[in-house]
Amino acid sequence: MLVVMKFGGSSVADLDKIRNVAERCIKKWKEGNQVVVVLSAMGKTTDRLLAQAGEISSMPSRREMDMLLATGEQVSVSLMAMTMIQMGVTAISLNAWQVPMHTTSAYQNAKLKRIDSERITKELDSNKIVVVTGFQGINKYDDVTTLGRGGSDTTAVALAAALNADLCEIYTDVDGVYTADPRIVPKARKMPEVTYEEMLEFASLGAKVLHSRCVEMARRYDVNLVVRSSMSEEEGTVVKETTKMEKMLISGVAVDKNIAKIAVSGMKDNPESTFKLLNLMAKNGVNIDVMIQSLEKDGTKTLTFTVARPDMMMTLDLLKKYSDVIGNANVSCEEDVAKVSVVGAGVSSNPGVAAKMFEALSNAGINTDMVTTSEIRITAVIKESEAETAMRAVHDRFASEWD
Amino acid sequence: MLVVMKFGGSSVADLDKIRNVAERCIKKWKEGNQVVVVLSAMGKTTDRLLAQAGEISSMPSRREMDMLLATGEQVSVSLMAMTMIQMGVTAISLNAWQVPMHTTSAYQNAKLKRIDSERITKELDSNKIVVVTGFQGINKYDDVTTLGRGGSDTTAVALAAALNADLCEIYTDVDGVYTADPRIVPKARKMPEVTYEEMLEFASLGAKVLHSRCVEMARRYDVNLVVRSSMSEEEGTVVKETTKMEKMLISGVAVDKNIAKIAVSGMKDNPESTFKLLNLMAKNGVNIDVMIQSLEKDGTKTLTFTVARPDMMMTLDLLKKYSDVIGNANVSCEEDVAKVSVVGAGVSSNPGVAAKMFEALSNAGINTDMVTTSEIRITAVIKESEAETAMRAVHDRFASEWD
Numbered sequence: 001m002l003v004v005m006k007f008g009g010s011s012v013a014d015l016d017k018i019r020n021v022a023e024r025c026i027k028k029w030k031e032g033n034q035v036v037v038v039l040s041a042m043g044k045t046t047d048r049l050l051a052q053a054g055e056i057s058s059m060p061s062r063r064e065m066d067m068l069l070a071t072g073e074q075v076s077v078s079l080m081a082m083t084m085i086q087m088g089v090t091a092i093s094l095n096a097w098q099v100p101m102h103t104t105s106a107y108q109n110a111k112l113k114r115i116d117s118e119r120i121t122k123e124l125d126s127n128k129i130v131v132v133t134g135f136q137g138i139n140k141y142d143d144v145t146t147l148g149r150g151g152s153d154t155t156a157v158a159l160a161a162a163l164n165a166d167l168c169e170i171y172t173d174v175d176g177v178y179t180a181d182p183r184i185v186p187k188a189r190k191m192p193e194v195t196y197e198e199m200l201e202f203a204s205l206g207a208k209v210l211h212s213r214c215v216e217m218a219r220r221y222d223v224n225l226v227v228r229s230s231m232s233e234e235e236g237t238v239v240k241e242t243t244k245m246e247k248m249l250i251s252g253v254a255v256d257k258n259i260a261k262i263a264v265s266g267m268k269d270n271p272e273s274t275f276k277l278l279n280l281m282a283k284n285g286v287n288i289d290v291m292i293q294s295l296e297k298d299g300t301k302t303l304t305f306t307v308a309r310p311d312m313m314m315t316l317d318l319l320k321k322y323s324d325v326i327g328n329a330n331v332s333c334e335e336d337v338a339k340v341s342v343v344g345a346g347v348s349s350n351p352g353v354a355a356k357m358f359e360a361l362s363n364a365g366i367n368t369d370m371v372t373t374s375e376i377r378i379t380a381v382i383k384e385s386e387a388e389t390a391m392r393a394v395h396d397r398f399a400s401e402w403d
Numbered sequence: 404m405l406v407v408m409k410f411g412g413s414s415v416a417d418l419d420k421i422r423n424v425a426e427r428c429i430k431k432w433k434e435g436n437q438v439v440v441v442l443s444a445m446g447k448t449t450d451r452l453l454a455q456a457g458e459i460s461s462m463p464s465r466r467e468m469d470m471l472l473a474t475g476e477q478v479s480v481s482l483m484a485m486t487m488i489q490m491g492v493t494a495i496s497l498n499a500w501q502v503p504m505h506t507t508s509a510y511q512n513a514k515l516k517r518i519d520s521e522r523i524t525k526e527l528d529s530n531k532i533v534v535v536t537g538f539q540g541i542n543k544y545d546d547v548t549t550l551g552r553g554g555s556d557t558t559a560v561a562l563a564a565a566l567n568a569d570l571c572e573i574y575t576d577v578d579g580v581y582t583a584d585p586r587i588v589p590k591a592r593k594m595p596e597v598t599y600e601e602m603l604e605f606a607s608l609g610a611k612v613l614h615s616r617c618v619e620m621a622r623r624y625d626v627n628l629v630v631r632s633s634m635s636e637e638e639g640t641v642v643k644e645t646t647k648m649e650k651m652l653i654s655g656v657a658v659d660k661n662i663a664k665i666a667v668s669g670m671k672d673n674p675e676s677t678f679k680l681l682n683l684m685a686k687n688g689v690n691i692d693v694m695i696q697s698l699e700k701d702g703t704k705t706l707t708f709t710v711a712r713p714d715m716m717m718t719l720d721l722l723k724k725y726s727d728v729i730g731n732a733n734v735s736c737e738e739d740v741a742k743v744s745v746v747g748a749g750v751s752s753n754p755g756v757a758a759k760m761f762e763a764l765s766n767a768g769i770n771t772d773m774v775t776t777s778e779i780r781i782t783a784v785i786k787e788s789e790a791e792t793a794m795r796a797v798h799d800r801f802a803s804e805w806d
Binding site for chain 2: 015018049052053055056057060061063064065067068070071074075077078079081082083085086092093095097098119142143
């Protein structure tokens, strides 16, 4: 079996942890598998490099930033290969240009275009464990790029696709995907299986297990994905096209506090104004999440939407700078908000799900602001201070589902 | 003018120092020159990485070691380019595979074979300062290599040769080549010019200004080399084929305390035994320096030689392991030794030089052990504890030469 195993920065934060990971990978290899290991930079390395660059400039050159950051994973993979070799195993580290992994040219936010499998296959065939840098690539100018958020997970899935791997294991500090954040909801339980689609909803809702980019790629190339703990031997959660289990009404509850709400009121009531605003955000890389449009009695239109909290200042600046785009409307914002969501394949076919969710929130005395739904999700915007209470209340309401 | 400027690790040890170097390079660039900057890893970075690898293994994989160490220069060049861009200048960093700089495949001690000038020329032609990683290359397997001691200087000279640069400036923490180490001999003075040959002798004698590899390459490709200080604007020392100055008897005095003396006695008196011993050392990468062969009254032969002190244990191990090679001779060693040398084009033509040197040593009460001479050098092995005294005594004796 060919297995891609991915470990994040906290799993390789020091030499002891690197040894643990090495043992784990060697065990898999000794069981007769071909093993490709994908690593992030050690612990706080990336943060440290970012801080150094930040001292040089508040807007450091994006190309040079990637050249700098890419050293982080190179240190991880060389120390890991060194450790494995010291343990008596044949291993080799490869960075992005050695594979090579080709990306678009957008520095700091590149997308993987193509991975040449030749070199890795050659090393695997000579019985080596191959340790590859996550998060990075090279573009058509032969310059170093990085993949942005969720980059290393995406590298792992893309490698699994390119190598036609039998399995891609993402090791994290939790041992799987839970029905809710177990730190907030003690009764939360681990899901043995979840569909790509549900996983995507969880990712977009701020459940920090897998980034949506990586789940999307896994779905597109039909990669067998498993999320499991780097700390324990427990079975993780399998992410796949369809689950064999009987469909449950909902598969989990998620809360995202990393959002801000922005309201643009007094806009002209025509479709053009909405389009222009969305276009402005898209062009500047701001993702709009929950969005509601409402008409006021005075014939104007109000657009209310949420963005990731770190994007809030930039969004406000954009709306100010391009005030002509939105017809000099009024802009207001709110930071102390959060999203609570239920996710599950049964949502659309069971109108009762929404009713149960709002009943639970109402019983807990929690008021809901904007509400949106998708085929497999219901999301409500609430006060940030009530996020944990909301999560527990909704989870408790559906808990019998998982018994 | 196309200028290659090389700065060592202590010149880029922190962001303030990086800013100083950036300003210096930008000044040169604004004067209308094309500028290629070669950098070592920041300050103690390489030591830190070596220590990490040392914790993993006492004999870490050499390939992985190079993969690890090469990140050091990549951090330097990206931070430098970032700093220059922040100062409003167009700059770009390149590492070894981007240039690319091709080397032999010997990890940790690779030799530069060929540098493609295309990419650098393209960037220079678009008016950029090009910041290149020193010390590293790639081999025919597309693996990362490092050049070993004196590596970054060698990179700078090789780049100057490949780009047909008008000048290669090596910036160090001293402001040129001195007639003796100024920290030991206060009266030492800076030489405005020195020949490649003299510089080679100084390098092989442990005067730590330039590594002999870099001087040899400069001589072979006729590169104009200048050694100058990164701290001051002072003129440095020009290293060239011949100096225009009137030939002085000697150009300087050097001391090397990084040596150990090994004596192999009781060997069979035939040429084969000497050859076999030298061959054994050469095959294992041990450089033999001063060597003397003497015949004993009992018809056996004694070979006495010096090696670099870090190689002593390895040399003793080799002599033990291959005792048959040297005919089961006796091996003894001495660590508390040093070499004192005078260097100068006038040595061979003036027999009086040797007399003056030994007179000075004798007056200072210093006994000499082995003595060897070359066309432009006389070296005596003395006690380590007397090294500084010897240097001052010999320097004083010749001081009038430089007036």
